[in-house]
Amino acid sequence: MIDSEEGRLLARAQRGDLLAFESLVQMHQQRVYAHCYRMVSNSAEAEDLCAETFLRAYQHLKSLRADPSIVHWMLRVANNLCISALRKRGTRPTVELDEVHELPSDTLTPEEELLKKDRQEVVRKCLDMLQPKEKTAVLMFYLEGRPLEDIAKVLECGVAGAKSRVHRARHRLKALVMAEFGEDVPLPTREEDEV
Amino acid sequence: MNTRRIDQFEKELHDPALTSLLRDAFDGDPALAESHGRSERIMRKVLASGIRPARPAVRWAPLAWAFGASAAAAGLVLALVLGLLQSPRGPGNLVDNHVAPQQRQEQQVNPKQLADRHLPVPEERQHDGWQNPAPEGSVVQNPDDILPKHPDDDTQENKPTEENPVRVAEALYAAGDAANAVGDYETAFEAYQASYEAMPTPDAILSSAKMLEHLADAPGGTEG
Numbered sequence: 490m491i492d493s494e495e496g497r498l499l500a501r502a503q504r505g506d507l508l509a510f511e512s513l514v515q516m517h518q519q520r521v522y523a524h525c526y527r528m529v530s531n532s533a534e535a536e537d538l539c540a541e542t543f544l545r546a547y548q549h550l551k552s553l554r555a556d557p558s559i560v561h562w563m564l565r566v567a568n569n570l571c572i573s574a575l576r577k578r579g580t581r582p583t584v585e586l587d588e589v590h591e592l593p594s595d596t597l598t599p600e601e602e603l604l605k606k607d608r609q610e611v612v613r614k615c616l617d618m619l620q621p622k623e624k625t626a627v628l629m630f631y632l633e634g635r636p637l638e639d640i641a642k643v644l645e646c647g648v649a650g651a652k653s654r655v656h657r658a659r660h661r662l663k664a665l666v667m668a669e670f671g672e673d674v675p676l677p678t679r680e681e682d683e684v
Numbered sequence: 685m686n687t688r689r690i691d692q693f694e695k696e697l698h699d700p701a702l703t704s705l706l707r708d709a710f711d712g713d714p715a716l717a718e719s720h721g722r723s724e725r726i727m728r729k730v731l732a733s734g735i736r737p738a739r740p741a742v743r744w745a746p747l748a749w750a751f752g753a754s755a756a757a758a759g760l761v762l763a764l765v766l767g768l769l770q771s772p773r774g775p776g777n778l779v780d781n782h783v784a785p786q787q788r789q790e791q792q793v794n795p796k797q798l799a800d801r802h803l804p805v806p807e808e809r810q811h812d813g814w815q816n817p818a819p820e821g822s823v824v825q826n827p828d829d830i831l832p833k834h835p836d837d838d839t840q841e842n843k844p845t846e847e848n849p850v851r852v853a854e855a856l857y858a859a860g861d862a863a864n865a866v867g868d869y870e871t872a873f874e875a876y877q878a879s880y881e882a883m884p885t886p887d888a889i890l891s892s893a894k895m896l897e898h899l900a901d902a903p904g905g906t907e908g
Contacts, residue, residue, distance in 0.1 A: 507727075507731075511723065514727060518723050519718060522719070526713075526715055532715040536725070544730055547730050548737065551737050551738065551739060552738075608705075608709070612706065612708070612709035616706075616709070627706070628706070632703070632710065637693055648690055652697065655697050656697060659697065659702060663702065
């Protein structure tokens with residue numbers, strides 16, 4: 490077991506320390522929830538899926554290893570739960586427009602806000618049209634900035650397989666976005682481009 | 685896969701425009717804001733579920749191999765032990781002296797064969813076989829016919845002669861064997877005793893003692 494704060498908390502939790510398990514929950518719940526939300530585009534469902542993920546983590550607590558972190562195991566479980574939920578839903582998930590941009594921006598004009606909202610809606614819609622594992626790959630690589638090794642662990646494939654998925658997802662998503670916007674994709678302004 | 689190659693993969697996938705687009709798609713989404721109380725809600729669900737941490741999964745393959753090897757070893761040991769017990773030279777044969785008389789009476793027994801099987805034949809008897817050995821399938825001679833008669837009965841043919849004491853002793857011993865084979869321990873005892881008197885041999889005294897044991901073990905055992 491890696492000698493880290495997480496490793497120590499995990500060891501204590503495995504010995505029955507509930508407070509240690511709660512500390513692990515606090516450590517990882519935001520990331521797990523964010524992943525679930527981006528996958529299913531529904532906050533209530535994302536909360537349930539996030540709780541289910543930690544429930545399973547608690548059930549299999551004694552089998553977990555902080556090597557180097559349990560978050561990859563959790564993301565893998567969360568991702569599989571999200572995929573199952575999407576399949577059960579049958580139809581493509583809809584973006585909850587009411588939840589998008591409830592907070593008004595201080596820097597954008599109303600027209601810019603509207604454009605941004607439209608852009609977000611279209612991109613999310615295109616994301617939802619990807620296969621679940623392609624969506625996972627593109628979100629983790631481009632949005633979260635995760636390395637291919639982490640993506641491989643979550644998708645339970647090799648690094649080459651993860652690269653292939655990211656590559657395919659990227660091309661497909663771009664094609665979908667261009668189909669919506671045409672060749673002139675309204676990219677965000679340069680100040681928001683952190684790359 | 686080495687780190688350098690992975691880095692190369694990631695460089696090939698690098699796409700700032702797509703990164704920007706995706707980040708923008710979720711920018712300002714309140715659902716992604718830090719939610720206070722989510723950890724408590726999760727813990728409440730975990731505790732309310734009643735689920736307890738399960739034991740780590742057992743690796744069954746080593747256990748299965750160990751069990752199979754143990755069972756095979758135990759089977760081998762059992763087979764060896766049983767084989768030893770059932771062997772003709774094994775202890776099982778010595779125990780089988782109390783065969784029901786009914787089983788033996790139907791057998792066509794050659795007294796000479798009995799003598800050879802139960803006891804090692806003394807050297808004096810090895811070279812001197814029966815003058816008239818019983819043919820195969822013939823009825824066993826009635827041991828009473830060759831037993832020494834009462835001392836008062838001194839017919840010539842029944843007197844052990846000094847010229848052939850060995851032959852007489854052998855005949856009496858064989859009669860004892862024949863009687864023993866059918867479970868007539870009393871007759872067998874008398875025959876072995878007579879054989880001993882004709883010519884003292886360790887076999888005759890041992891067989892007599894054995895017949896006494898049988899008689900003592902028999903229900904309402906006799907004295908003597």
